[in-house]
Amino acid sequence: MAKRAIEPGLLRLPDGEGRELRLCANRCDGCGVVFHPPRPVCLACHGRAMSDAPLEGAGTLYAFTRVAMAMRPGMRTERGYWVAHVDLDGGPRVQGLLAPDVAEPRIGMRLRLGIETVRVEESGEEIVVHHFAADEARA
Amino acid sequence: MKTENIALLGTAMTRFADHRDRTLFELATEAGLGTLTDAGIDLRDVGEAYVGSMMAPPMLGVRILKQLGLTGLPVVTIEAASASGLVALREASFAVSSGRCEVALALTYEHAMQRLPGSGGMTPGYETLMASPASFALWASRRMHERGTKPEHLAKLAAKNWNAARENPLAYHRADHVVTPQEVLASPSVASPLTQMMGAPMGGGAAAVLLASPDRVRRRRPGEPLVRVLSSSLVTESWDPEWIALGPAVGPPGMTADAARRAFEAAGVGPEDVDVAYVHDSWINEELEYYEQLGLCAPGEAEKLAEEGTTALGGRIPVNVDGGLVARGHPIGPTGLAQVHEIGLQLRGRAGRRQVEGATTALAQLVGGGSSAIVCLFQRDGRVA
Numbered sequence A: 001m002a003k004r005a006i007e008p009g010l011l012r013l014p015d016g017e018g019r020e021l022r023l024c025a026n027r028c029d030g031c032g033v034v035f036h037p038p039r040p041v042c043l044a045c046h047g048r049a050m051s052d053a054p055l056e057g058a059g060t061l062y063a064f065t066r067v068a069m070a071m072r073p074g075m076r077t078e079r080g081y082w083v084a085h086v087d088l089d090g091g092p093r094v095q096g097l098l099a100p101d102v103a104e105p106r107i108g109m110r111l112r113l114g115i116e117t118v119r120v121e122e123s124g125e126e127i128v129v130h131h132f133a134a135d136e137a138r139a
Numbered sequence B: 001m002k003t004e005n006i007a008l009l010g011t012a013m014t015r016f017a018d019h020r021d022r023t024l025f026e027l028a029t030e031a032g033l034g035t036l037t038d039a040g041i042d043l044r045d046v047g048e049a050y051v052g053s054m055m056a057p058p059m060l061g062v063r064i065l066k067q068l069g070l071t072g073l074p075v076v077t078i079e080a081a082s083a084s085g086l087v088a089l090r091e092a093s094f095a096v097s098s099g100r101c102e103v104a105l106a107l108t109y110e111h112a113m114q115r116l117p118g119s120g121g122m123t124p125g126y127e128t129l130m131a132s133p134a135s136f137a138l139w140a141s142r143r144m145h146e147r148g149t150k151p152e153h154l155a156k157l158a159a160k161n162w163n164a165a166r167e168n169p170l171a172y173h174r175a176d177h178v179v180t181p182q183e184v185l186a187s188p189s190v191a192s193p194l195t196q197m198m199g200a201p202m203g204g205g206a207a208a209v210l211l212a213s214p215d216r217v218r219r220r221r222p223g224e225p226l227v228r229v230l231s232s233s234l235v236t237e238s239w240d241p242e243w244i245a246l247g248p249a250v251g252p253p254g255m256t257a258d259a260a261r262r263a264f265e266a267a268g269v270g271p272e273d274v275d276v277a278y279v280h281d282s283w284i285n286e287e288l289e290y291y292e293q294l295g296l297c298a299p300g301e302a303e304k305l306a307e308e309g310t311t312a313l314g315g316r317i318p319v320n321v322d323g324g325l326v327a328r329g330h331p332i333g334p335t336g337l338a339q340v341h342e343i344g345l346q347l348r349g350r351a352g353r354r355q356v357e358g359a360t361t362a363l364a365q366l367v368g369g370g371s372s373a374i375v376c377l378f379q380r381d382g383r384v385a
Helices: B024-039 B060-065 B081-097 B132-147 B151-165 B181-186 B214-220 B254-267 B284-293 B302-308 B335-347
Strands: A003-005 A026-028 A050-052 A059-067 A081-088 A093-098 A110-120 A126-134 B007-013 B048-052 B075-078 B103-111 B189-191 B204-212 B226-236 B276-278 B361-368 B372-381
Touching: A059 A093, A059 B132, A059 B189, A081 B132, B007 B024, B007 B214, B007 B335, B024 B060, B024 B103, B024 B204, B048 B060, B048 B081, B060 B075, B060 B103, B075 B081, B081 B103, B081 B204, B081 B226, B081 B335, B081 B361, B081 B372, B103 B335, B132 B189, B132 B284, B151 B181, B151 B284, B151 B302, B204 B214, B204 B335, B214 B226, B226 B254, B226 B335, B254 B284, B254 B361, B254 B372, B276 B335, B284 B302, B335 B361, B335 B372
Parallel strands: A003 A126, A093 A126, B048 B075, B048 B103, B276 B361
Antiparallel strands: A026 A050, A059 A081, A059 A110, A081 A093, A110 A126, B007 B204, B007 B226, B103 B204, B226 B372, B361 B372
C-alpha cells in the first residue's frame, strides 16, 4: 500500500524504481550551511538562494532518551520509545526516533536512516516517519 | 532593557493546585482582587493591564478583567508559553516607565483541567511527535556524557525543591515528610534519566502584580522597603549550528546566558550580587544548566553546587526556595508572576520560614516554548523592619 510522510517536505520516500530514501534538506548557495527540514532563509547568513540537498542519513548518535509514555493516539502504540539527536555525516544535527531494534543506545554509535509506519489511514495509506537504526556494517 | 523607576505596588497569587472544583474565572479574579487589596487601590487607579496565559481562547483576557471592574482601561493579551508571566510584567513595566500610565497591572492565569472551547493546541506532526519532557531529557543525556552528571545530582536538587515547598502554603506539592533523593529516583521514569518527581505539575492558578513609580509606592507603603524592578531582558533563539531549531521545544540553554548578560548590564549589578534566584525547573536538569548560564557558578561547577547544597535555603545562593516549578507548581501562564510575588515577600522580609536572611537582590528567569528566555532583576531599597 502507498506510504506518505507524516509531513510534507520532511522525507523523500523510495519510489521502487531506484530512488533511495532521503531526508529532505537544502543548502545555502552563499555560505554552504545545510538545513533539515529545508528553510526559506539561511539561518547563518540570511541568504535566500537555497538549493535542494537531500541527505542520506548516515550519522552518529549525539544524545538520547527513552520516553516512557505512549505516542500520540493512533500512532505506534507500545509504551516507551527512544528519541535521539543524530549528527549526520556532512550535515546538520537532526532529531528522530530510534528504531525499535536499537536495544542499548550509546553516544557515538553509528546509525542509518530508515522509516517506520506510525499510523494506517482508513484508506489503507501508511503514514511514515523516519527513524535511525543501528548500522550493522559500521557499528 | 532597563526598567527605570518601577517598583512593586502590590502582588498576589492563588494556590497552585489541581483546582478541579474551581473555574479559571474564579482563580483569575482571586489573584486580581488580591493584588488590588494588597496595593490598597481599586481598578479605577489602574492605567493599563497586561494579561495572559498559554492556552486561553480568544477574548478571555478582556473578559477576565471585567470581573475586576468596568473602567475602560486598555487590556493587552500576552502569550509566551511558560514565560508569559514575566513577559506580562515586562510590558507592564514599560507602560509605567514610558509615562503612559501611573499604575499598571500584570495578571496571568491557567487551568489545565479546564481547557475552554477554542483553546490552543498543537497539530500532530513531526515536530510534536516527541513528548516535551524528551527535549529536556536530551539535554540531560548529553550533559551526563560530557560532564559526568549523575541521576543522583538531579534527584538531590529535586528533593531540595520538594522540601522547600513544604514551607510554602501556596505550593502545589506539600509533602507530609522529608523527601529524599532515593524517593525521587524511585518514582516512575518519564524520559530517561528524568523521573516523575523531577518534573513540574501543571494544574491551575493565577498570579497578579501591580507596578507604579517609587514615589507612589512609598506613599502607599510607608515604612516598608521598596522593591524595585531593575531590568527585564527577553530573547528568542539566536542561530546556533549545534542546535535543532525545531518546533515547540525549548531552545538552547545559552539563551538564558544571553538574557542574563543583558539583564545584568542594564541593571548595573552582577551574578555575585544575587541573594536569591527563581529559575525554570520544569525538569530539574534545567536548574543545573541555569546555575552556569546565569553565572551563579563557573561552567562545570553546577554539579558541585548540587552536591554541597549551595542552592538550598541557608546556602551561598538559594535557588527556588518556594519549591520551584517542580513543587510550587507550573500552571504555565501564572508561573512568572508567582516568582515575582515570592520575590516581593523575600525582599520585604515576609517570607516566613523560607526567608533568605538579608536578601536584597533577586533574580527571576523563565524559558518559554517556541522558544524564548527572559531574566528579570529586582532590588530592595531601605531596610527590612
